[in-house]
Amino acid sequence: MTAAAALLAEVWGILETVEDPELPIAITDLGLVRTVQVADGRVSVRLVPTWTGCPALDVIRARVQGALRALPGVREAAVEYTYEEPWTLDRMTPRGRARLAAHGLAVPRCRFSEPPACPTCGSHDVALDSLFGPTLCRATYVCRACRNPFERFKPPADIAPSRE
Amino acid sequence: MAGALAAIADASTRAGFREWLLRVADDELIIGHRHSEWTGFGPDIESDVALSSIAQEEVGHARAFYAQITAGEGDDEDHLAFARLPGEYRHAVLVERENGGWEWSIVRLVLYERFDAERLGLLAASAQDPFAGLARTLLREERYHTLFAEAWLTRLARGGGEGRARVQAALDAAWPDALGLFEHTDVDARLGAAGILQGSTDTLRKAWEAAVRPVLESSGLRIPSTPARTGGRRGQHTPEFDRLHAQMTEVWRSEPGARW
Numbered sequence: 001m002t003a004a005a006a007l008l009a010e011v012w013g014i015l016e017t018v019e020d021p022e023l024p025i026a027i028t029d030l031g032l033v034r035t036v037q038v039a040d041g042r043v044s045v046r047l048v049p050t051w052t053g054c055p056a057l058d059v060i061r062a063r064v065q066g067a068l069r070a071l072p073g074v075r076e077a078a079v080e081y082t083y084e085e086p087w088t089l090d091r092m093t094p095r096g097r098a099r100l101a102a103h104g105l106a107v108p109r110c111r112f113s114e115p116p117a118c119p120t121c122g123s124h125d126v127a128l129d130s131l132f133g134p135t136l137c138r139a140t141y142v143c144r145a146c147r148n149p150f151e152r153f154k155p156p157a158d159i160a161p162s163r164e
Numbered sequence: 165m166a167g168a169l170a171a172i173a174d175a176s177t178r179a180g181f182r183e184w185l186l187r188v189a190d191d192e193l194i195i196g197h198r199h200s201e202w203t204g205f206g207p208d209i210e211s212d213v214a215l216s217s218i219a220q221e222e223v224g225h226a227r228a229f230y231a232q233i234t235a236g237e238g239d240d241e242d243h244l245a246f247a248r249l250p251g252e253y254r255h256a257v258l259v260e261r262e263n264g265g266w267e268w269s270i271v272r273l274v275l276y277e278r279f280d281a282e283r284l285g286l287l288a289a290s291a292q293d294p295f296a297g298l299a300r301t302l303l304r305e306e307r308y309h310t311l312f313a314e315a316w317l318t319r320l321a322r323g324g325g326e327g328r329a330r331v332q333a334a335l336d337a338a339w340p341d342a343l344g345l346f347e348h349t350d351v352d353a354r355l356g357a358a359g360i361l362q363g364s365t366d367t368l369r370k371a372w373e374a375a376v377r378p379v380l381e382s383s384g385l386r387i388p389s390t391p392a393r394t395g396g397r398r399g400q401h402t403p404e405f406d407r408l409h410a411q412m413t414e415v416w417r418s419e420p421g422a423r424w
Contacts, residue, residue, distance in 0.1 A: 051221065051224070051305060052221070052224050052225055052228050052298075052301060052302060052305060053220050053221035053222070053223060053224020053225060053227075053305070054224065055220065055224075082294070082297075083228070083294055083297045083298040083300075083301045084293065084294060084297040085297065085300075086297075086300055086301040086304055087301075129210065130210035130213065130214060131214065131308050131311060131312055132210070132213050132214035132216075132217040132218070132308075132312070133213070134213075136217055136220065136221060140210075154308075156301070156304035156305045156307075157304050157305070157307035157308060158304065
């Protein structure tokens, strides 16, 4: 393995330890990392936000920069957000989904318009309480079957006309 | 991404596109500021959180545009947000109006969000990266604002009692300012001629009217026939904006370059 390839693997490894401040999962499981480039000790990481106005963006950037600079082989670390392609739910890993589910947060399979299931009892007899929950990426529901309130991960809407 | 605007060779076209992008960003910043004034005052906790979230998103959208506009210019997004004089802002008067009642904020939200979707669609269809990519991203976020606004409009207008009359009065008051969103300046013709954006303010207005008419009429509302009130796109704002600007820039003016 070349030095650059080894550093690239190290960078991906360290990115897996950076958690989102609002969700209990790593940014790699959330699918925020778009590209990583390594050249001569200079690392460039491009991230794609789930929500453009998310107040956690600066915290995440600072955490990534801090983690990268702690690596011995890194001389310079540049972290930027990119908007070439929107973030979509299919960027979240199965492990990320499982961790959010364990945290009590329902995650749609591929879009928000799917009928939600209550994470407590599994019932589909649920009612939307509010499209806007405690963070930009969550909506709140009430389960009519078990009467528990719950939160559901809210991805940006799919605006393809034949879908949402 | 640095200096995306700089890639446009013709100076007049570049300045025109910068101005067009500032309209987008300024509209988002100022309507976001107005929405944020509902924090703690919404009619119920869900609506309070919703308007606060929409505010957070709009300000975030403004920031993303400012950052891309200033990339390569030496300043950062805060300079555009806070270091300009009131007459240098390019938002439409509609978004600077004081909140008034809940029904007024909802009517404005409906009218503005449908406009914003059409305008972002124009940018998303252009070849102007990275702005086009940003527009495609934001369209997916703005969709929830429309869903929220139109559900509330229907609820207020069809709810009986004084609701319908109050919503109609809000619509009558907002309509001339809403038409002012489409204020035409020489920038628009220049961008069309240069092939930067395919579509005029007239085509935008037609698409917007086709979208808002059924929403308003299905709620039993009468579409006003008053003419547009313009000026915002040329920096002519109202005393309502002067007050907002004084408050919004207070920290920056007392400590220029402050970071938070």
